[in-house]
Amino acid sequence: MGIMPDELSDLDVQISFQSEAKDQYALLLKNRERAWYIICEDSKIYGLWNGFNILCCLLSSYYYAYMAAFAAPKAGENNFTIMLGFEFVFLLSMGFNFLREFTKDGQTIPTRDLK
Secondary structure, eight states, X not given: OOXXXXXXXXXXXXXXXXXXXXXXXXXXXXXXXXXXXXXXXXXXXXXXXXXXXXXHHHHHHHHHHHHHHSOOOOTTSHHHHHHHHHHHHHHHHHHHHHHBOBOOTTOSSOBOOOO
16 A cells, blocks of 8 residues: 555654665765776776777778788788787777776666676
């Protein structure tokens, strides 16, 4: 049936707000105790890395078109080193995506759980 508004005392309401505040404080503490390797969504360093990754994506498309038009570089050439540099940046970016926190649809608090 439930509790009717006239059945609530001031003490019940006060206890309810106190327990809710404790739950929110516990949630705050839980979020503070996060793993050191999780990347925050709003990290400035990750933002710079993301900009560098976008720049590499733009440049590599022209570079790979150049390689396709002429000749694939051989090991030891400068072009081969440039290609390995692009591939290493992309490998790191893929790995960072697995370690970055994310916000689920309909929620406002980012998820830091990797499970």
